[in-house]
Amino acid sequence: MCSAPALSQTYTFTQSFAGPTYGVYHIDVLRAALRVTEEDYGAVTLERHPFPMPQGRQILTLLRGESDIMWSVTTDELEQQLLPVRFPLLQGLGGHRIFVINKNKQNAFGPGQTLDGIKLMTSVQGSDWPDTKILQYHDFTVASISWSDWYTTMYRSLEEGIIDYFPRNVVEVYRDLSYHNSDKLTIEQNHLIIYPSYEYFFVAPHAPELQQRLQDGLTKLLKSGELAKIFNRYPEHRKAWDMVKKGKRVVHLLESNVLSYSFENPDWIEAPYALLNEISALQAQPL
Secondary structure (H helix, E strand, C coil): CCCCCCCCCEEEECCCCCCCCCCHHHHHHHHHHHHCCHHHHCCCEEEECCCCCCHHHHHHHHHCCCCCEEEEECCHHHHHHCEEECCCCCCCHHHEEEEEEEHHHHHHHCCCCCHHHHHHCEEEEECCCHHHHHHHHCCCEEEEECHHHHHHHHHHHHHCCCCCEEEEECCCHHHHHHHHCCCCEEECCCEEEECCCCEEEEECCCCHHHHHHHHHHHHHHHHHCHHHHHHHCCHHHHHHHHHHHHCCCEEEECCCCCCCCCCCCCCCCCCHHHHHHHHHHHHCCCC
């Protein structure tokens, strides 16, 4: 049995945006992982950092000991800075990218359009997103915009024809369009980009016991089936799988230049023990 944490019994998590809907799935999973490990680790209080902040600031906040937990797309660099809880919270769907476009642009993205042709058109991503580096590595034309301005600037640029498309992950795209609420924008119908991309919880270096606790908690939730129930409570998750599995899109596979490994079985609802075996093998490798 593990001993109770030696540090404060209150853990603080950071996030990129304020508001009642942002990050609710991640927070639900985080609370559940802490709850199912109480017997081994003790009860704790979880609190939200009072200020939303971009990823770079979140990392600094954890490194300075001002908070304990964040979630982010993983990269080799980030795994060297913070303690990764290696478990793909979105089942790898973050690396499945469809395009948000202006409705009058659909003809430019016909099923016969090649990947080279798409690369010549202008896309947009956040300036500090790993996705920006991946697309640039593969010679996509990418305009990068500050994360804090993305809802307004990126989608307005699509409306005004300044950019041609916004590769957005299949989990978040419907939420984005609902939030932005523009009758000029739509989801492109013919193409899907896929590359390895996994969202993890990350823990501050001062709290290695929390890293292990969350790893244990996620494993328990997966084995009990509770994690699948939490995931499936969110309509955007079901819509994301429908787009991936039921669509007839042309799939463009890309390698990642920011992450040196990938999972063969990130879909933990479909193959839970296959993923756990991969995670165990990965954990045995040095960072």
